[in-house]
Amino acid sequence: MQQLQQRWVRFARAGKTGFGALDGKHVREHRGDMFAAPEPTGSVFALDELRLLTPTQPSKVIALWNNFHALGEKLQLPVPAEPLYLLKAPNSFLAAGEPIRKPLCEGKVVFEGELGIVIGKTCTAVPEAQALDHVFGYTCANDVTVADILHRDASFxxxxxxxxxxxxxxxxxxxxxxxxPASLTVTTLLDGAARQHYPISDMRFSVAQLVSLISLDMTLHPGDVILCGTSVGVGSMKPGNLVEVEINGIGRLSNRFGDG
Structure with a gap:
C-alpha cells in the first residue's frame, strides 16, 4: 500500500512539546505515536508560533561514509563491499533554526548536506525486499565535521x-x-550560494540496502535516523555563515554556524 505524502514536525509551545502534520503555514496537532496511527487533536497552530524540535528523538543516528559514486570517484575510493558507517553522539542532535556551536578546538569545520532515512518500525536482520516497509520517511541533515581531527593521530x-x-x-x-528517495535531490547552500547539488539516485547502497544491511548489525528502532552520506561540494564554514540543506518534498534545514 502506497504511503500517504505528509510532512511531520515536532514542536515546543507554551512549555509543552507535541507533534503534528504540516499544512501550509500551519501545523495540525496529533496525539499518540507519530509512527503508529496518530490521531488529530483538532488543534491547529501557526507554524511561526512554534519552536521546532528535532523531527524525531532517535536512539541513534548512523552516518554513512563513501556512499556516493561521484564523491568516491573524485577521492579515488573503491566501492565498499558493505556500508561504512559511524554513530553520531546524541549531544550532537540539533533542531532546525538552532545555532551550530563553534568548537573550542582549532580546525576546519565542514558542512555535509545529506538525506536522512527515518525508521518507522523496529527491525532486526530485515530482508532487503522488506526493508522499505520499516521506513517511516525522510528528513534533511547536516553531518558537521571537524575535518582536521580525523587523521590527526596516525594510529587512530x-x-x-x-x-x-x-x-x-x-x-x-x-x-x-x-x-x-531515488527521485530526491540534495542542495546545500552557504549564505545563499549553492555548494552541493546531487541526486540520491547516485548512492552506492540504496535505502533498502542500507536499512537491511545495517539491521544485520544492530536493531533499528522507530525514530532512528540513517544519514545516507554526502557527495561532492563539501566545504568549510566560518562563524556567521548560514548553512541550509534543502531536499525536494521535505523542506529546507537552516542553521547558522558560530552563534552559539
Missing part, C-alpha cells in the same frame, strides 16, 4: 570525535512520508 581515525561535537547533527525541519 577519530571519526566519532570529529563528528560528535555538541550541535554537529542538525536535522529537520520535518519528516516527509510517501516519497520515492
Amino acid at each position: 581515525a577519530q571519526w566519532a570525535r570529529a563528528k560528535g561535537f555538541d550541535t554537529f547533527c542538525p536535522m529537520g525541519p520535518a519528516v516527509a512520508t510517501g516519497l520515492d
Whole structure:
C-alpha cells in the first residue's frame, strides 16, 4: 500500500512539546505515536508560533561514509563491499533554526548536506525486499565535521570525535512520508550560494540496502535516523555563515554556524 505524502514536525509551545502534520503555514496537532496511527487533536497552530524540535528523538543516528559514486570517484575510493558507517553522539542532535556551536578546538569545520532515512518500525536482520516497509520517511541533515581531527593521530581515525561535537547533527525541519528517495535531490547552500547539488539516485547502497544491511548489525528502532552520506561540494564554514540543506518534498534545514 502506497504511503500517504505528509510532512511531520515536532514542536515546543507554551512549555509543552507535541507533534503534528504540516499544512501550509500551519501545523495540525496529533496525539499518540507519530509512527503508529496518530490521531488529530483538532488543534491547529501557526507554524511561526512554534519552536521546532528535532523531527524525531532517535536512539541513534548512523552516518554513512563513501556512499556516493561521484564523491568516491573524485577521492579515488573503491566501492565498499558493505556500508561504512559511524554513530553520531546524541549531544550532537540539533533542531532546525538552532545555532551550530563553534568548537573550542582549532580546525576546519565542514558542512555535509545529506538525506536522512527515518525508521518507522523496529527491525532486526530485515530482508532487503522488506526493508522499505520499516521506513517511516525522510528528513534533511547536516553531518558537521571537524575535518582536521580525523587523521590527526596516525594510529587512530577519530571519526566519532570529529563528528560528535555538541550541535554537529542538525536535522529537520520535518519528516516527509510517501516519497520515492531515488527521485530526491540534495542542495546545500552557504549564505545563499549553492555548494552541493546531487541526486540520491547516485548512492552506492540504496535505502533498502542500507536499512537491511545495517539491521544485520544492530536493531533499528522507530525514530532512528540513517544519514545516507554526502557527495561532492563539501566545504568549510566560518562563524556567521548560514548553512541550509534543502531536499525536494521535505523542506529546507537552516542553521547558522558560530552563534552559539
